[in-house]
Amino acid sequence: MNSFRSSRPRASGAHLTRRDLLRAGALGLGLPAYLALSNRALSGGDLPRGFGKARSCIVVFAWGGLSHIDTFDLKPEAGSGIKSAFDSIPTTIPGYHVCEHLPRLARQVHRMTLIRSMHHDAPSHRSAAYWNLTGHAPPKLDKNWPRTRKDWPSIGSMVAHARHDPIRKLPGNVALPYPIYDGDWANGQHAGFLGMPYDPVIMKPDEGTPYDGKSPVSGHLSFDLIEGLDEERLVARRSLLADLSGNAQPTEPLEHYQQRVFDMLLDAETRKAFKIDDEPERQHQRYGAHILGQSLLTARRLTGAGVPLVTVYAAAGDLNGSKGAHFDTHSDGYNRLKKQMLPPLDQGLSALLDDLHESGRIEETLVVLLTEFGRTPKVNGSGGRDHYPKVYTVALAGAGVSKGLLYGTSDASGAFPASGAATPADLHASIFHALGIAPNRMIHDLSDRPLPMCDGSVLPIFS
Numbered sequence: 001m002n003s004f005r006s007s008r009p010r011a012s013g014a015h016l017t018r019r020d021l022l023r024a025g026a027l028g029l030g031l032p033a034y035l036a037l038s039n040r041a042l043s044g045g046d047l048p049r050g051f052g053k054a055r056s057c058i059v060v061f062a063w064g065g066l067s068h069i070d071t072f073d074l075k076p077e078a079g080s081g082i083k084s085a086f087d088s089i090p091t092t093i094p095g096y097h098v099c100e101h102l103p104r105l106a107r108q109v110h111r112m113t114l115i116r117s118m119h120h121d122a123p124s125h126r127s128a129a130y131w132n133l134t135g136h137a138p139p140k141l142d143k144n145w146p147r148t149r150k151d152w153p154s155i156g157s158m159v160a161h162a163r164h165d166p167i168r169k170l171p172g173n174v175a176l177p178y179p180i181y182d183g184d185w186a187n188g189q190h191a192g193f194l195g196m197p198y199d200p201v202i203m204k205p206d207e208g209t210p211y212d213g214k215s216p217v218s219g220h221l222s223f224d225l226i227e228g229l230d231e232e233r234l235v236a237r238r239s240l241l242a243d244l245s246g247n248a249q250p251t252e253p254l255e256h257y258q259q260r261v262f263d264m265l266l267d268a269e270t271r272k273a274f275k276i277d278d279e280p281e282r283q284h285q286r287y288g289a290h291i292l293g294q295s296l297l298t299a300r301r302l303t304g305a306g307v308p309l310v311t312v313y314a315a316a317g318d319l320n321g322s323k324g325a326h327f328d329t330h331s332d333g334y335n336r337l338k339k340q341m342l343p344p345l346d347q348g349l350s351a352l353l354d355d356l357h358e359s360g361r362i363e364e365t366l367v368v369l370l371t372e373f374g375r376t377p378k379v380n381g382s383g384g385r386d387h388y389p390k391v392y393t394v395a396l397a398g399a400g401v402s403k404g405l406l407y408g409t410s411d412a413s414g415a416f417p418a419s420g421a422a423t424p425a426d427l428h429a430s431i432f433h434a435l436g437i438a439p440n441r442m443i444h445d446l447s448d449r450p451l452p453m454c455d456g457s458v459l460p461i462f463s
Helices: 018-026 031-043 125-134 155-162 231-246 252-266 268-274 281-287 291-305 333-359 424-434
Strands: 056-062 088-090 097-099 112-118 173-176 309-314 365-371 392-397 405-407 417-419 442-444 450-452
Touching: 056 125, 056 155, 056 291, 056 333, 112 417, 112 424, 125 424, 155 173, 155 309, 155 424, 173 291, 268 291, 281 291, 281 333, 291 309, 291 333, 309 333, 333 365, 365 424
Parallel strands: 056 309, 056 365, 112 405, 173 309
Antiparallel strands: 088 097, 112 392, 365 392, 442 450
């Protein structure tokens, strides 16, 4: 069984920082050597293998906090108050077992890298989601704060900014099937200080797809023109709207989004990319007749058409006091995972991986299974587990990621990293690396200050 037993090393080719350059100057390097070192820092240095293989990325975000102990990091030798009530099943990595309710993914792990040593310090949903979706620490660890343009951009927005193509009408950043809520819109989902042009297009794949959950802003973005409205009339309506807007008070946000919708509706390539009705029925059945499966099928279609990053929220919507379709399993956790949450994740994600391998697109598509935190080692009095950011598991596949790699470990009770400790910033650096984007690429905040997109180190998970 492949595993890293020592503390996390600095990855070979980890990006040189300003501190590295200052240290080099202090050591008395000559000007030619110093300039060479500086150029290496700006270009990403001697990068690990896998750099830039991914044309696109699909992030599957298990909203609510996926229990590592009940899925990918079982602790069968732990005490009865810790170990999962679920049985374990063998996987395609010899000696490695997962939860019995992930039978399809058990046959896929030889294609993945599983990082079982992720950790941070934010115990609330919105702060933890912000850390994982942006790669940056939240301004408040255990409290919510209003979503503002001062927030760091989501990973989708940063990738869209780096891959911006002003000619194509396809969005650079899409989220499915709804935005995630916890009392209010969760921070870290939009473009923050990068601005509206890099906000995600948020859509639901099919109005009739069953969804056992709630969302304050659920809706359906349809690319079918209504009866009697052809492209010529749509162009005329856009011109009329522009004339009316010219005589009204300026409403820049509204006008921006109106223009964006018109652009997408009038672009045949974009309309085709979003129409999963064109997929064969066997594909719909393969991914599953549920909102997660159909969202993943849509994500595969969109990334194939050229959208750089698509985020799929597994169990989207408000957390509803732990009664909705999400991974916030404070009570009746085993039944909710067994009956409601794990079967769609198992079917949809395994179908996505099979589909990408069969089409050959896995070499250029990075797939990331992410969550905001894990769950407590000890089961609480309500038969569930509570929020726990001290250690959790994420998985990656495709685009140069090592196959069958178990990176890092948690301790005997699944409470803390035992080896290979990794942070959200390190994961983001690795995702950027796979996409051919230097993690230290500079972006500018609202005060026009240059900031590196990421301050983590690329993890040694690429082959």
